[in-house]
Amino acid sequence: MGVTSRRRTLAAVAIFAVGALGLTACGDDKGDTGSKTENITLNVDVFGNFGYEELYKQYMTAHPNIKIVERGTGGQLGDHTQQVTQRLAAGSGLGDIVAIEEGMIIDMKAKASAFTDLSEYGAKDLSGNFLDWKFKAAQTDDGKIIGLGTDIGGMAMCYRTDLFKKAGLPTDRAEVSKLWTTWDDYINVGKQFKTKVPDAGFIDAVTNTYNSILMQEAGNTTGYTYLDQQNKNVTDSNPAVKKAWDISVQILNAGLSAKLQAWTDEWNAGFKNAKFATIACPAWMTGYITSQNGDTGKGKWDIATVPGSGGNWGGSWLSVPKQSKHPKEAADLAKFLTNPAGQIAAFKSKGNLPSSPQALDDPAVKAAVNDYFSNAPTGTIYGASAKALKPVYLGAKNVPIRTAVENALRSVEQGTKKNDAAWTTAVADSKKV
Amino acid sequence: MSLPTTSPTHSAELPPPSRQRHDPPFRVRISRLSRLDTKGSPYLYIAPFFIVFGIFGLYPLVRTAWVALHHWEVGADEHPFVGLDNFSKILSDSYFWNAVLNTIGIFVISTVPQLLLALVLANALNRRMRGRTLMRMGVLIPNITSVAAVAIVFSQLYSRDFGLINWVLHFFGVEPFEWQAYKWSSWIAISTMVDWRWIGYNALIYLAAMQSIPRDIYESAALDGASPRRQFWSLTVPMLKPTIIFTVIISTIGGLQLYAEPLLFNSGANAFLGGTLRQSQTVTMYLMEQFYGKFQYGDMATVAWLLFVLILIFSAVNYLITSRLESSGKRGGSK
Numbered sequence: 001m002g003v004t005s006r007r008r009t010l011a012a013v014a015i016f017a018v019g020a021l022g023l024t025a026c027g028d029d030k031g032d033t034g035s036k037t038e039n040i041t042l043n044v045d046v047f048g049n050f051g052y053e054e055l056y057k058q059y060m061t062a063h064p065n066i067k068i069v070e071r072g073t074g075g076q077l078g079d080h081t082q083q084v085t086q087r088l089a090a091g092s093g094l095g096d097i098v099a100i101e102e103g104m105i106i107d108m109k110a111k112a113s114a115f116t117d118l119s120e121y122g123a124k125d126l127s128g129n130f131l132d133w134k135f136k137a138a139q140t141d142d143g144k145i146i147g148l149g150t151d152i153g154g155m156a157m158c159y160r161t162d163l164f165k166k167a168g169l170p171t172d173r174a175e176v177s178k179l180w181t182t183w184d185d186y187i188n189v190g191k192q193f194k195t196k197v198p199d200a201g202f203i204d205a206v207t208n209t210y211n212s213i214l215m216q217e218a219g220n221t222t223g224y225t226y227l228d229q230q231n232k233n234v235t236d237s238n239p240a241v242k243k244a245w246d247i248s249v250q251i252l253n254a255g256l257s258a259k260l261q262a263w264t265d266e267w268n269a270g271f272k273n274a275k276f277a278t279i280a281c282p283a284w285m286t287g288y289i290t291s292q293n294g295d296t297g298k299g300k301w302d303i304a305t306v307p308g309s310g311g312n313w314g315g316s317w318l319s320v321p322k323q324s325k326h327p328k329e330a331a332d333l334a335k336f337l338t339n340p341a342g343q344i345a346a347f348k349s350k351g352n353l354p355s356s357p358q359a360l361d362d363p364a365v366k367a368a369v370n371d372y373f374s375n376a377p378t379g380t381i382y383g384a385s386a387k388a389l390k391p392v393y394l395g396a397k398n399v400p401i402r403t404a405v406e407n408a409l410r411s412v413e414q415g416t417k418k419n420d421a422a423w424t425t426a427v428a429d430s431k432k433v
Numbered sequence: 434m435s436l437p438t439t440s441p442t443h444s445a446e447l448p449p450p451s452r453q454r455h456d457p458p459f460r461v462r463i464s465r466l467s468r469l470d471t472k473g474s475p476y477l478y479i480a481p482f483f484i485v486f487g488i489f490g491l492y493p494l495v496r497t498a499w500v501a502l503h504h505w506e507v508g509a510d511e512h513p514f515v516g517l518d519n520f521s522k523i524l525s526d527s528y529f530w531n532a533v534l535n536t537i538g539i540f541v542i543s544t545v546p547q548l549l550l551a552l553v554l555a556n557a558l559n560r561r562m563r564g565r566t567l568m569r570m571g572v573l574i575p576n577i578t579s580v581a582a583v584a585i586v587f588s589q590l591y592s593r594d595f596g597l598i599n600w601v602l603h604f605f606g607v608e609p610f611e612w613q614a615y616k617w618s619s620w621i622a623i624s625t626m627v628d629w630r631w632i633g634y635n636a637l638i639y640l641a642a643m644q645s646i647p648r649d650i651y652e653s654a655a656l657d658g659a660s661p662r663r664q665f666w667s668l669t670v671p672m673l674k675p676t677i678i679f680t681v682i683i684s685t686i687g688g689l690q691l692y693a694e695p696l697l698f699n700s701g702a703n704a705f706l707g708g709t710l711r712q713s714q715t716v717t718m719y720l721m722e723q724f725y726g727k728f729q730y731g732d733m734a735t736v737a738w739l740l741f742v743l744i745l746i747f748s749a750v751n752y753l754i755t756s757r758l759e760s761s762g763k764r765g766g767s768k
Contacts, residue, residue, distance in 0.1 A: 089730060113508070
């Protein structure tokens, strides 16, 4: 490129840049003067699939001045969390509605000042629309409501009928459920399985199972996990934590784990290659299995009850950040999406289990079957476990502590640490947080 | 632009100024302007760089230093000034030092072979051969590949159950091996990614420098009976001294900021912890952990500054070592 043409390019770039500046300036002018009659855009930041497409259409038809844009659809929770954290710190860039996952809601409650108190927009009257614990989980100690519940995880055990058949185990979901009323039974079934099918794991990885056991144990006994209600670290003194740890180590010692770390490429490949027979399975996991295992897995999966009793993993809330320029309109939309009818629509679309008792009792939900999972009646399986749920208190530093303990447990799975040493590390690291 | 040569107050005190002073002839004014042009315009020309550097370099640096002095949690209403508390907290965290060790470990086992191989490669490319330009361009291809793509492909290669490397190893009776599980194995895996990307880049820099070495030196060395190997170590390498120092310092800066490769190597949730026992957590990953894992903005800024200091120290040490090595090499060569 010659000097003249380079100069010309530079000039063109400069002109373009100036023009762009002018355009953005104009754009800002328009955006700032949003009144009721004027057209506004509401951005909804989500991860994965919330199944709201039809609801948006309905809402936009009823409110012609509102345009809804969903961002982050199909994305990973980890990326979403990072983006929310970053934009909270930056003080701008968040959508008018932001999906907050179970693991984040505790931290967000500690940052309640960054969110619109939805009780200012009539959210207090909606408590009957949600399971009691779900509603309270997004409520701060001084009564602010920072989010409205969308879905809950519930808990079941998904299993591969093809591998069960190979191992000479029953494949019918009622019979499979009877095989494991306790976790000890589950381990014994796993041992039987491994003698017949040594080249596949009985579970995918230890962490998913460990978290399920922990939430169950905590729900049945103390009502909290690593932090008690005074936010004191009780990792080493809470019997629920130690019991979940010990059962998990027994599972590992029996050699049942396929050691495929959750949410990695290897884990995803494990679905396609039939590398494990069972996986702890909240309602939203069924959607994940369907997309990861694809057409080849259709009809090869089924859903049984989880050993022990019930449990919950995951679920989200919709929040309106203070950054939003249209808090009233955003709050109205959040109320619309999370009301019982909205939750039923989301369940029909993507299988997300409602957090509203009215929706759970709705015939459309109760009668629902999932053809990918050998026509398992997902509505009744998850609906029943959802109502048996005992709420578990999770303190503000729950996520980093959970990560520390999970990592220590994974080092046992990996064989890089012995049980006792790993437990010492888990306790020490959890106190460092 | 016309510049008043005297201020009004001056002219009041002084005897009636000459006409020349008040209204310099055209020629003088032109010469003043051109003097201003020669003296001032260079600053104008380099100003864009400094303005951009000020916005994207200096300001973040200063702002980070300021944040590092506060207890600053993301989303909290208040962030009190705590002086150097963050620094003593981070410096007494064993995981910080673990991250420093990992970073230096990966840096050493990636940079040393990387620069040596680049030198050898550049020497090979400097010979006469068919399709020379194609070859020279070819070595740069890994470098223009996106780092994420490289890391993802290599992570697949090192995958425990489905990876190519374990598949090859199983012919030699090696059990499926988890490369992430141990410090040494994860360091090696990450180093290969870094080397794959940067050997060609450094080779081209060396090649450019080699071509500026006069041919007749080699001819006289050949006449004196020096073998090609002797010529390489006694002539080429000493002549490349400034270039080698440059690449060493650039590699130091890059190596100590290593982030994408180890992050993507440890896929899954909380990848920035670098494995179950933080086998391959680098300082930048530790930095991200403070922010995304613990929401501690102040601690993150502190780590950023410590990393800055670490790079300064390392660059200085490397400079000293390389310049000493090279000068002693020269002496050895002249013997």
